[in-house]
Amino acid sequence: MFGLNSKDTRAFLLIATLAMLAPILLNPFPTGSALAQFNAGYPDLMQRFVIFGIFAIGFNILFGLTGYLSFGHAAFLGVGSYSAVWMFKLLSMNVVPALILSVIVAALFSVFIGFVSLRRSGIYFSILTLAFAQMSFNLAYSVFTPITNGETGLQVYNSDPQYLMAEGDPTVTHFFGLEMRETFTLQLGGWSFDFAAGYYMCAFLLLAAFYLSVRIFRSPFGLTLRAIKSNQQRVNYTGLNARPYTLAAFVISGMYAGLAGGLLACMDPLAGAERMQWTASGEVVLMTILGGAGTLIGPVLGAGFIKYFENIFSKINDTVLHQWFAFMPDGLENVIVTIVHPFIGKGWNLTLGLMFMAVVIFLPGGLVEGGQRIGKLFSKRTPSDAASTADRPTE
Amino acid sequence: MSTSNFTRRGVLKTGAIAGAGLATPTFFTAGSASAFTNDPTGSSVTFGFNVPQTGPYADEGMDELRAFELAVEHLNGEGDGGMLNTFSSNALGGNGILGKKVAFVTGDTQTKSDAARASAQSMIQKDGAIMISGGSSSGVAVAVQGLCQEAGVIFMAGLTHSNDTTGKDRKRNGFRHFFNAYMSAAALAPVLKKEYGADRKAYHLTADYTWGWTQQASIAAATEAVGWQTVNNVLTPLADTDFSAYIAPVLNSGADVLVLNHYGGNMVNSLTQAVQFGLRDKMVNGKQFEIVVPLYSELMAKGAGKNIGGILGSTNWSWKLQDEGTKAFVKSFGTKYGFPPSNAAHTCYVQTLLYADAAARAGSFNPCAIVEALEGFEFDGLGNGKTLYRADDHQCFKDVLVQKGNAEAANEYELLEIVEVTPVDQVTYASDHPMFAGGELGECNAGA
Numbered sequence: 035m036f037g038l039n040s041k042d043t044r045a046f047l048l049i050a051t052l053a054m055l056a057p058i059l060l061n062p063f064p065t066g067s068a069l070a071q072f073n074a075g076y077p078d079l080m081q082r083f084v085i086f087g088i089f090a091i092g093f094n095i096l097f098g099l100t101g102y103l104s105f106g107h108a109a110f111l112g113v114g115s116y117s118a119v120w121m122f123k124l125l126s127m128n129v130v131p132a133l134i135l136s137v138i139v140a141a142l143f144s145v146f147i148g149f150v151s152l153r154r155s156g157i158y159f160s161i162l163t164l165a166f167a168q169m170s171f172n173l174a175y176s177v178f179t180p181i182t183n184g185e186t187g188l189q190v191y192n193s194d195p196q197y198l199m200a201e202g203d204p205t206v207t208h209f210f211g212l213e214m215r216e217t218f219t220l221q222l223g224g225w226s227f228d229f230a231a232g233y234y235m236c237a238f239l240l241l242a243a244f245y246l247s248v249r250i251f252r253s254p255f256g257l258t259l260r261a262i263k264s265n266q267q268r269v270n271y272t273g274l275n276a277r278p279y280t281l282a283a284f285v286i287s288g289m290y291a292g293l294a295g296g297l298l299a300c301m302d303p304l305a306g307a308e309r310m311q312w313t314a315s316g317e318v319v320l321m322t323i324l325g326g327a328g329t330l331i332g333p334v335l336g337a338g339f340i341k342y343f344e345n346i347f348s349k350i351n352d353t354v355l356h357q358w359f360a361f362m363p364d365g366l367e368n369v370i371v372t373i374v375h376p377f378i379g380k381g382w383n384l385t386l387g388l389m390f391m392a393v394v395i396f397l398p399g400g401l402v403e404g405g406q407r408i409g410k411l412f413s414k415r416t417p418s419d420a421a422s423t424a425d426r427p428t429e
Numbered sequence: 430m431s432t433s434n435f436t437r438r439g440v441l442k443t444g445a446i447a448g449a450g451l452a453t454p455t456f457f458t459a460g461s462a463s464a465f466t467n468d469p470t471g472s473s474v475t476f477g478f479n480v481p482q483t484g485p486y487a488d489e490g491m492d493e494l495r496a497f498e499l500a501v502e503h504l505n506g507e508g509d510g511g512m513l514n515t516f517s518s519n520a521l522g523g524n525g526i527l528g529k530k531v532a533f534v535t536g537d538t539q540t541k542s543d544a545a546r547a548s549a550q551s552m553i554q555k556d557g558a559i560m561i562s563g564g565s566s567s568g569v570a571v572a573v574q575g576l577c578q579e580a581g582v583i584f585m586a587g588l589t590h591s592n593d594t595t596g597k598d599r600k601r602n603g604f605r606h607f608f609n610a611y612m613s614a615a616a617l618a619p620v621l622k623k624e625y626g627a628d629r630k631a632y633h634l635t636a637d638y639t640w641g642w643t644q645q646a647s648i649a650a651a652t653e654a655v656g657w658q659t660v661n662n663v664l665t666p667l668a669d670t671d672f673s674a675y676i677a678p679v680l681n682s683g684a685d686v687l688v689l690n691h692y693g694g695n696m697v698n699s700l701t702q703a704v705q706f707g708l709r710d711k712m713v714n715g716k717q718f719e720i721v722v723p724l725y726s727e728l729m730a731k732g733a734g735k736n737i738g739g740i741l742g743s744t745n746w747s748w749k750l751q752d753e754g755t756k757a758f759v760k761s762f763g764t765k766y767g768f769p770p771s772n773a774a775h776t777c778y779v780q781t782l783l784y785a786d787a788a789a790r791a792g793s794f795n796p797c798a799i800v801e802a803l804e805g806f807e808f809d810g811l812g813n814g815k816t817l818y819r820a821d822d823h824q825c826f827k828d829v830l831v832q833k834g835n836a837e838a839a840n841e842y843e844l845l846e847i848v849e850v851t852p853v854d855q856v857t858y859a860s861d862h863p864m865f866a867g868g869e870l871g872e873c874n875a876g877a
Binding site: 066073076077078079082172175176184185186187189191192193206215228302304306308309344345348349351353379380382 | 471482483487498534535536537541542543544546547548550551554555567568571572575576579580593598637638639664666667867869871
């Protein structure tokens with residue numbers, strides 16, 4: 035369908051179904067039950083899942099295909115956010131011009147950074163991108179405060195010009211009048227599901243981004259990028275100049291990051307410098323590796339996994355723990371809570387780190403490999419199928 | 430490449446269904462029936478306490494969390510009631526608020542605006558929080574206040590000292606009990622003049638964000654008004670932990686006072702390093718070199734230890750005050766946790782009670798009703814004496830304390846001693862004062 039082979043179509047349809055049904059799938063526990071703590075189906079988090087999914091898909095086009103490990107992709111995310119908020123401040127709260135500008139600015143920015151950084155490869159490339167991102171962060175943090183509002187973050191004020199804003203236009207971000215925060219809540223028995231306009235806008239863009247990434251993976255261009263990854267010298271010897279290809283891949287993934295940054299600002303019109311910090315760049319690397327670098331669906335899974343931990347585990351506190359273990363005798367309850375305590379609340383990073391280590395050690399291909407292994411368990415009886423999937427680890 | 434068996438008809442059909450699916454949410458735009466966001470319908474009402482549990486202000490965050498838990502206990506009638514017994518308003522009976530039990534959720538702001546907003550969003554959307562409180566950085570407070578205004582819930586600012594929170598970033602749904610940079614400067618300047626003379630040259634190190642800027646501007650203006658000169662102002666990144674590179678040039682600048690516009694972990698490090706550099710033993714321009722910390726806190730004093738001996742600064746409140754409210758609060762906090770509360774803990778505790786009281790007086794959790802109940806509200810018995818929540822900018826006006834570090838303290842909680850209680854009139858300003866201008870409260874937003 036749409037020029038995809040049947041396998042990719044299945045992957046695309048899988049992503050599409052997951053994205054469309056996410057508000058239901060992510061809220062498996064009835065509201066009010068003790069396990070509702072683990073529900074992730076509220077608009078803000080779902081939007082983050084999808085937006086960071088887009089970010090990771092874009093990163094994967096560079097890292098998964100060419101093998102160039104950029105440690106500065108957060109710079110494009112930040113630039114995208116700033117551009118979008120400036121559009122809100124200057125034009126109107128419509129998200130379309132904001133998204134267009136954020137992609138364009140991120141593209142220009144990545145042409146510049148890519149042009150300089152891609153003169154080196156391997157660790158030198160990583161360090162160069164890291165340096166650029168840290169420079170952007172520090173510039174945004176202090177030097178460019180008139181443009182970025184420094185640590186406080188860029189916000190939209192009532193006193194901003196907003197030249198295209200007509201009387202009666204929504205004062206929150208909207209898509210031609212459809213407010214992004216518009217939410218329809220469906221009550222079904224004990225369950226409650228939130229369907230937010232902003233989420234579906236992000237999900238739609240995720241599908242577009244995913245589709246484009248599949249087409250790039252399967253195109254001759256994608257094949258060239260893979261050739262560069264496996265042996266750049268050999269590519270050079272065949273008379274092919276690799277740099278335009280890597281630069282193109284770099285700019286495309288920069289534009290993905292810009293789109294993600296713009297979307298973040300559309301869902302919540304604030305842009306802060308910390309979006310550009312090196313930890314944010316490292317996060318997308320983690321997402322891609324955790325999900326499975328070089329696979330189509332992996333980065334989206336990795337993004338969801340990390341954001342889930344950041345938002346759900348960091349909110350579990352001792353009071354919640356005591357509720358869970360209340361059925362135990364008092365002494366035992368306290369012991370258990372003390373043991374679990376370092377891994378929840380502010381310790382969510384620790385839990386995530388352990389999970390990451392486990393995945394990298396036992397599933398070097400990321401969560402996707404885990405899925406494949408489980409799949410193989412069930413399809414043991416048809417060895418020919420198992421062999422064909424094993425041959426194609428890049429899917 | 431194209432080996433799929435999809436027919437055009439099939440594709441069109443699925444496309445149409447998918448399109449309809451996509452459009453569905455737009456058909457139900459007027460979904461919710463309640464008059465305002467997170468109208469509590471059950472037997473409990475949820476507060477969201479959003480504090481830094483990691484980052485440079487983590488110590489303050491943990492103390493805020495303790496105070497919030499204590500406040501919720503008192504509101505639900507557990508414990509000894511604390512300041513509910515001394516509060517001038519008697520709307521609260523220790524049986525929850527309007528018959529609903531108070532529940533709470535917590536989150537980590539990481540001292541980052543982005544993370545703070547994500548955490549606040551999840552409290553509002555997932556946990557149904559009706560009020561958000563906390564924040565130990567003005568950058569975060571401003572960001573979360575903006576979010577609460579858009580979402581239609583009340584934001585009761587915790588520890589935020591920047592002029593901007595109730596100045597150019599003021600919002601109708603946001604309230605601040607804590608004092609601000611202008612008040613610090615107004616209270617400190619006369620004491621500084623008395624102690625160190627009117628002929629001084631000051632060198633400023635300033636945390637590079639909204640609080641640092643307004644703190645520096647305020648203290649520079651106030652000290653220049655008493656005759657001091659400002660030699661230089663150097664901005665330092667909030668995430669820095671080593672300030673030696675910034676401190677070395679101070680001695681060659683000809684300045685005889687160092688003003689540290691730092692807070693939390695930053696201030697502990699910069700002050701300790703300044704003392705280790707021997708700044709306080711130097712004589713410059715024939716005068717003893719002095720260090721000033723405009724905003725003090727007990728937790729910072731604890732971190733800096735003996736280094737704070739003789740150093741002046743201002744605070745919002747102190748557990749050593751002798752009024753009934755303070756005594757009641759210190760007693761219940763001490764009983765529960767075994768040590769006296771900090772400034773941050775006090776303001777968060779008081780903000781929670783003030784919100785609860787406003788809801789009880791208004792008879793509703795509707796944010797607009799609460800705004801109305803809090804605007805221009807005068808109260809007493811919460812530790813700061815007579816206090817006014819000014820309607821023009823949602824800032825509390827009350828006495829400010831000037832405190833001095835004491836190196837001979839018996840224990841780490843005695844490190845600060847009160848030098849002067851600056852009366853409220855001396856720190857009051859017009860709501861359109863140039864340092865606070867450019868802001869607009871806007872309309873109250875009740876959300877859905």
